[in-house]
Amino acid sequence: METEYVVRFSSHPRPFWVRDSYCDNPNCRCRKVCLNFMEVNDTGQPQKKPLMFSIHVDVDTWQEDEPPDRPPEITAWVREFLDQCPLPRRTKYRESY
Numbered sequence: 001m002e003t004e005y006v007v008r009f010s011s012h013p014r015p016f017w018v019r020d021s022y023c024d025n026p027n028c029r030c031r032k033v034c035l036n037f038m039e040v041n042d043t044g045q046p047q048k049k050p051l052m053f054s055i056h057v058d059v060d061t062w063q064e065d066e067p068p069d070r071p072p073e074i075t076a077w078v079r080e081f082l083d084q085c086p087l088p089r090r091t092k093y094r095e096s097y
């Protein structure tokens with residue numbers, strides 16, 4: 001299953017689309033969801049050169065797995081997202097895994 005929704009970060013003027021994808025290896029037990037963020041404008045259309053980033057999150061512990069090197073503002077957004085993602089949304093990711 002793939003779903004989308006939109007989030008805003010306190011330090012950025014435009015929202016981001018969040019699209020989830022899951023490991024498709026039937027033998028893998030990684031328990032991770034990949035969340036792909038793409039900057040959009042206020043009407044939900046993609047920016048011309050959108051900021052994009054993605055994170056891997058354990059669906060059970062809700063911890064980010066192996067954060068890559070990235071600009072500090074993106075790290076701040078990731079932290080904000082992980083802190084504020086509503087529980088029903090987290091549950092949905094876990095059930096979708």
Ligand SMILES: [Zn+2]
Pocket residue numbers: 023024025028029030031032
């Ligand atoms: Zn996996």
